[in-house]
Amino acid sequence: MNMMNEAAIEKAVDQKMNTVPYKMIGKDVSVYYGEKRALFDVNLNIRENTVTALIGPSGCGKSTFLRTLNRMNDTIDNCRVTGKITLDADDIYDPNIDVVELRARVGMVFQKPNPFPKSIYENVSYGPRIHGLARTRAEFDEIVASSLQKAGLWNEVKDRLHEPGTGLSGGQQQRLCIARAVAVSPEVILMDEPCSALDPIATAKVEELIHELRTNYTIVIVTHSMQQAARVSQRTAMFHLGNLVEENDTDKMFTNPDDQRTQDYIMGRFG
């Protein structure tokens, strides 16, 4: 009964996608790498507590767009961003906005698992430590445990928290990276093809995790796999050659897309 109830609520939410408020708004976003333009005036809004999937063929700009959302592009020389992106009411490219603060609010999980060469515990506690989110040992323990639980990794590693994070399997490493991101309590989590380096079983676990995290976090995920986009997301945006082709509810996107190119891509005609 209870389960049915939850499913019903979920469906209701999905259907009322259009009423969910925006967490982030991208307006005329263009990105240049030196002379080369990689994104062309993209207007894409991210809804709160929703999983938004960015899909498209290689080099279409989906990862580039993702990285503009927490200004990871800043770390690349000669990369320039124009347009406007807001997080809640803040323009994140405003000179008064601090990237450190921004990234504490918009966390990121990368394509390849990249745990620090430190213990599991230190990996997870790193973010809270630098941001001063905890003071005492007990508080840290609490954050580490809850983050690992949220990442579904707690039962697997609770007995070896002080072993190096690099010793875990690929899938575990990626979930550790998710736990590390969650530990900072961000509002948005960006995921850049988080499963591309993982085997199917590990992928299934991470997807399940994304599904659960959705209740508390806004998630944007870049993925190569159409099936994955269909499984985990409620909204999908399709990029092609640096342009946003279509953005729609995932169900609609995969059944009856508005744009011909989307249809071609989903049918596997290119990409």
Add this chain to the structure above:
Amino acid sequence: MSTSLLLLLVAIIGVIGYVAGSRRASVLANGKSSNLHSRPGYYGAYVGIWATLPAILVMVVWNIAAPTYINSTVRGEFPAEVQAESAATQNLAYGMIGAIARGLNLATPEEVAAIDAGGDVRAILAGKGVPLADQPQPYMIAAAKHLNEMNATSAMLLSVAVLLVAVGGALLAYRSIAARFRARNRVESVILVSLIVASSIAIFTTVGIVFSMASEAIHFFTMVPAHEFFFGTVWDPRFAAAGSGGTSGQFGLIPLLLGTLYIGAVAMLFAVPIGLFAAIYMAEYAGSKFRSLAKPLLEVLAGIPTIVYGFFALVTVGPFFRDLSAQMAGLATGNYQSFIQAQSVLTAGFVMGIMLIPYVSSLSDDIITAVPRSLRDGSLGLGATRSETIKKVILPAALPGIVGAILMTASRAIGETMIVVLAAGVAARMQLNPFEPMTTVTVKIVNQLTGDLEFTSPQTLVAFALGITLFVITLCLNIYALFIVRKYREQYE
């Protein structure tokens, strides 16, 4: 026939062999090069190699063996009473015979006749520019003539043998040429062998270093007990008068070693923080423009010869510290007495530190840039600032590599010579005041080996004992550092 003429002849035979070999191959090919296994040039090269290589080998072996044989024959002919003398006297006699033999070769037939007639050998040879230490004994003249004869015979035999081998080798190779003969493979394997020989030179060098220094050092330890050298606390070799060769003097390594380590430590104290911070800035903060300008400029410091640093320390830095300390003392106590000496641990260490900055910075820069970008992104993506990322993620990850870099730099500091020769002083003292002069192992090696050398006295041989100590210390540091860096690199590859 002189060696160079012989070499030229062999080369000519080689060229002829090359041309003949190529020709014969072309003829065999019969206008269709696919009939041949290899291009004609390879057949030519094959003949050329057979013409030259064995001949040159014969020449080398002969030139090593023949003098040894002639030497022992001449000595064997010494009169019995000379043979009874000490080895040193015999060496002297042999040297004289050699000089007479050279003189006789220059003398005219009349002069030779005069010598035979019992004329003044010393005067006649002096006129030829061959001075003799003493009036030679009669047997020496006979021996000298025999020596000349044997040398002439040897040279002739060598010429004949070499030419025979060259021509024979060429002919044999020429005859073996056939259409399906794999000339290229043969030639290539000769090239491969020469490549292997070239790369073995590195090993020969190391073996040469170890053996040459070890044998001289062992010689030294027969005169001065090893424990007195390694644990002695007084360095006072007291240059003995030439020839006395006594072991008067003390050869304690400890004061030199302490000086070396002290000056090296002062240098590292300057070089490591500066070099490390410079590397961090270059790798993590600097824009590509700044980096492309500042990095080569900083590395110029490593390209400046150390003698220039030594001179800089001697005429600029040393006097500056001395005058500065005099001013400071004057302001503090009213007595303008400098407490830093111009030659001091501080001066040498400071200047050496400047020299070492680029070693630390470029090595660490490489290490830091080798830390994968994903770790940086991971930390920045969590909202860490750059310095937090560097301090908490990158440096810990790069630590083993940086330790390796620092060890390599330390081995440079220990082996550095010219700066300390000019700026550290020569007094072997054990003390802890950085403002006083101290001396190092390298300074003493230079001191003991410049000037008139006599290879039997402990005063000079001690340099080899010092050298092998230095070599072992730096070798251990380097091997350990290389090991660490290698493991570090493997981790991120």
Add this chain to the structure above:
Amino acid sequence: MSQVISAPAATARAATPRRDIGIKRRYAAERRFRAYGLAAITFGLLFLFLLVSSVVSKGYTAFEQTMITIPVEFTESAIDKDNERATNPQKLMTANYPVVARNALAKVLGVDPNDRASMRAVGGMLSDSVRTQLRNIVVNNPSVIGTTQPVSLLAHGDIDSAYKGQIDLSVPETNRKVSDKQVGWMNQLAESGALAGHFNTGIFLNGASSRPEAAGVGVAFIGSLYMMLIVLVLSLPIGVAASIYLEEFAPKNRFTDLIEVNINNLAAVPSIVYGLLGLAVFINFAGLPRSAALVGGLVLTLMTLPTIIIATRAALKAVPPSIRAAALGLGASKMQTVFHHVLPLAMPGILTGTIIGLAHALGETAPLLLIGMVAFVADFPGSPLAPSTALPVQIYMWANEAERAFVERTSGAIIILLIFLVLMNLGAILLRRRFERRW
């Protein structure tokens, strides 16, 4: 703008209350850290600047030499009293030329030839090398005897220093090298134009000398040149051959591993150890002459080889495997592939590494001291077996001289050495720029 934001049914939420994550404090730390890095680089560059400017400021005057141009009477009575030169050629060689020069200068200054103290002071203004200078004039052309010729004589090193203002004249007369009388004469000569600074060709052409005004790096330069040629001729082919084997042919086994470790180690062995090796092996064992450029060249070759091998291997490694695959695929043998394709492509990198290795060898001093190149060599070496010295060793020897004029000469010699190093490195950079290939 606001239209877009509110276009679909929803609006953006109001900003959530901020967490305090210590931004201010953390950014202060960030700025401090960054400043340390910048300070470190500034410090290093500052010292580079200080070093160079100290050497240049002390040394640029070495390229100017004070000369005294006066009419010199080659009187028969002073040079060849008894007119023996036809029968005894030694006579012209041994004549007392310094007196000739001194008398000439005394005449110009109007000093009484009987005032012996003053005459000694006059003689002290001229370099001792006037003996050789006047002798060469007379021997080359004996007909000058009995005539008066204008000659430019080298001023004494102390006068040279005083004229360049390097001697503090406020010091009491007894404590300095030049007397007030000499300074007076110097000014008198300078006013009349007889004493003036000229471009110093001697520093480039002369050999070692105990008199700073006549000392030059010419002989040392030839010694260095011999050694560089030997290093180039030996280390380039051997180094390239070794690298080709290690990079292209060597199987991965313990022997090649040993060679690898060895080469890396040899690159870090202190240079003075190579000097000991040269002394023990080339001089004591093989019996080659001490102080010879050949021995120096061999020692420097062994020292440079590891550098060249490491650079060459890097250059070979940078040639992409696709080139090798292409050549092998056409049926070329491994050897042909390497020598026809890989090596030519790697050549710019190899040459760059070689030039840098040579530059290093050119500045190396310590091993040369041990093989006796620290000898006083005044004559040009005729062959690599003749006694010679090298540029950096000459600098070392001059650095140990006490006279003020030698500090200037030493700095001058360092400038010459540095110019050579800069040229070599520039060559390497140009080579790299010109031929650099990005795969």
